[in-house]
Amino acid sequence: MGLVVQKYGGSSVADAEGIKRVAKRIVEAKKNGHQVVAVVSAMGDTTDELIDLAEQVSPMPAGRELDMLLTAGERISMALLAMAIKNLGHSAQSFTGSQAGVITDSVHNKARIIDVTPGRIRTSVDEGNIAIVAGFQGVSQDSKDITTLGRGGSDTTAVALAAALDAEVCEIYTDVDGVFTADPRVVKKAKKIDWISFEDMLELAASGSKVLLHRCVEYARRYNIPIHVRSSFSGLRGTWVSSEPIDQGDEHVEQAIISGVAHDTSEAKVTVVGVPDKPGEAAAIFRAISDAEINIDMIVQNVSAASTGLTDISFTLPKSEGRKAIDALEKNKGGIGFDSLRYDDQIGKISLVGAGMKTNPGVTADFFKALSDAGVNIELISTSEIRISVVTRADDVNEAVRAVHSAFGLDSDSDEAVVYGGTGR
Ligand code: ADP
C-alpha cells in the first residue's frame, strides 16, 4: 500500500469534536496500511475572522503581516490534530508549510508554489508517523518570508504534496459528498458527479465552484494526480477528478455533455468611462492593472459613439482587488486618458460548463433562453470552448442558477443533496 495525501477543510475541523472525528479517520487509513500525510485548513471560519480582525486595526493591512497572521489559523489545527491522533495511540508530527518544504514566489496573499521539497515529511512517514501539514502556506524562495496561497489554498498544498511525494491519490475531504452539478447550498436538487475530467473541473473551479480551488486542479492536471473529493462526515464514495474515468466497477461512466452550473458573487465590475477610441488605450489600462498584480476576468469594450470618438471599457475582477484597481487607474489617469471610473460590486456570474458544448450548437441558445424565462438580465458575456458565462445582478444569481440547472435536465429526481456542515462563508 502506498502513500495517501488527505486534505481536511475548515468545516471538517471546525471544533474539538470535528478534530477528533478527523483524527479517527486518518488513523483508519493508517491502520489499512497506508502512509498518511494529512493537510489541514484553519478551524471553521478562522481565516475570515482573522481577516476581519486585521481590518479593524488597519483598513489595508500589509501583505507580509497579513500572511503572518493568517498562517496562524492552520498552525492551530495542525497541532490540535496531531495531539488528537496521539491520544488515539498513534504517532503524529505536525509541520508548517515552510517545514514541509512548500516553496513559493514572494507575492503575499496569493503566492504560487514554485517547488516542493518534502524531505522532512518523507522522513517522518518513513519513521512510521502520520505527518500533519498546515495547508495554505509556504515560504518565499527569495525573501524567506512566510506566504499564503490565496483563499482555499489548502487544496493546492495537498495536491502539490501528493505530486512531490508520488502519492497514490489525493483525497479532499469537505462538507458535501463530492462535486455536484451545482452548489448544493443553492440547488437542493443538484446531483453528485461520479467522475469529472480535469478540463471540466478546471472550468467549474475557475467559475466559482469553490469545492476545489482552480490552482489545485491545474496542478493535479499538470502532474496527473487523481483527486477524490468526498465528505469527511459520511463514508460515501465521492467524485473522482482525473484525466480518464477511473475503474468504476460495473458502473459505466462517460463524459457528460454538460457537467454543471457554477456561480460566483465574489467579483466586481469596473467601467472605465470615456476612453479615446485609438490604438494603445486598452494596453495602457491593462498594463496599469497588471503592474498592480491584479488578475482580471471578463472584459468588454463598447462600440464608440462616432460623434465623440470615445468608448467605455468594463472588466471584472475579485472584489478584494477593487480598491487597488481603482487606485492604480486613478494614478495613471493622465497617461491613459479617460473621463471617469465606475465601480459596481453588486454583480454575480453564472457559468455553464461541459465539454459537450463543443459539438452541441444549441447549448448557447438554450442557456440564454433559460435566463430570459427566469427574467434575468445579462450584462456581460464570455465564452471558452467548454464554458459560457454571463454577468447579472447579484440578486438574480441564485434564481438564475436554479433555472439553468433545470433547463439542462440536471435536477436529480431522487435524493436531495446533503450539506453536512460549514457556514458557506
Ligand atoms: P472546505 O472548508 O472543505 O475547503 P469549501 O467551503 O471551500 O470547503 O468548499 C465546499 C463547499 O463548496 C460546499 O459546502 C459547497 O457549498 C460549495 N460548492 C460550490 N459549488 C459546488 C459544487 N459544484 N459541488 C459541491 N460543492 C460546491
Ligand code: ASP
Ligand atoms: N484557511 C484558508 C481559507 O479559508 C485556506 C483553506 O481553507 O483552504 O481560505
Ligand code: MG
Ligand atoms: Mg475549500
